[in-house]
Amino acid sequence: MELMRNRIRPYAWGSRTAIAELTGAPCPSAHPQAELWMGAHPDDPSVLVGEGGDVSLLDAVVADPDGMLGEAVASKFDGRFPFLLKVLAAAEPLSLQAHPSAELARRGFDAEEAAGVARSDPSRNYTDPWAKPELICALTEFHALCGFADPAHAVDVLRGLDVAGLDHYLALLAGQRDAEGTRALFSTLITIPPNAVSSLLEAVLAACVARVREGVSPHVAQYRTALELAERYPGDAGVIASLMLNRVTLQPGQALYLHSGNLHAYLSGTGIEIMGNSDNVLRGGLTPKHVDVPELMRVLDFTPGPVEILGGQAAPQGEVVYPSPAPEFRLSRLQLDARPHDVTHPGPQVLLVTEGDAVVETADGGRLAVSRGQSVWIAARDRGVTVSGPATVFRATDGL
């Protein structure tokens, strides 16, 4: 086991305080700090801080996949580290996006390779051939748009605006309240030509202002979100489309699992995010980055319905597990007192301390003191691994 040194991604939507506070760095930070990456992604692999010198986790996995990942994980994922753990700190909304399934990622990646699109090309959709299932667990109150809402709900939200110009769009969903109607309305809204979208947006936003002022509608939070998105991305058809999505608020300790094809946009808050070790993102708007609507339409899952908020399931010794079907990862949270908690596992493992101070020990006499904001890498070959507090620790492993 080794302490990890992790890189921070400075995307413009990041917070200047959340990651700095967690890691004990000068606060506020000089630049936005959006994501702290813990893993072996080639773009920003973590560094293992060892007695024999520092080594990239990516290089260490390549040199000894069985010892680092365990045989089962190494063989299932072709010797590749399967997950990426992040602290995500959003001061402003992220783009409207979805991630491809394993099959679509492979097909999309191969097609772009065959077409000779450089991997550094900003118009490239698939930077790797891997799926990116995602799970976010809130550290602070966390706001998101996630998945297409039940059609009856979406119709109610849009009708509640009482904008005549929306009527013929609404008919697409009101007359067919299922995945096909959802697809028809979303694809129509997101592709309204720029000259037509500005007048419609103007009417929609004026109605949102009126509804928020009246404060009577049950959809005030959703209308307010549309106004906030419009302020950041004026003229973006994604603002109207956002009214079709579930508006979700997570309390600390609650989580969301996003399967492939789920359309989502994180709005604000700090969370622990775990995902397949991939950077494949298809964007539909609300971003200055590359948007490819036809490709997004190919990967989207239009099945509408309410979002399942995960409260975590109690496991032995006070461990709370966030269940997900993804083979790439498993996330749990440990509320530790001074007693040692056994975390020995036959696969790769990262422990992140979010409160207090933890001690990690191994059967061969290894001992590491880990403070708030620090993370530890535990190789599959490490035996008799225990962690003690008092501390709150997020535990990330494979999902096999």
Ligand SMILES: [Zn+2]
């Ligand atoms: Zn995402």
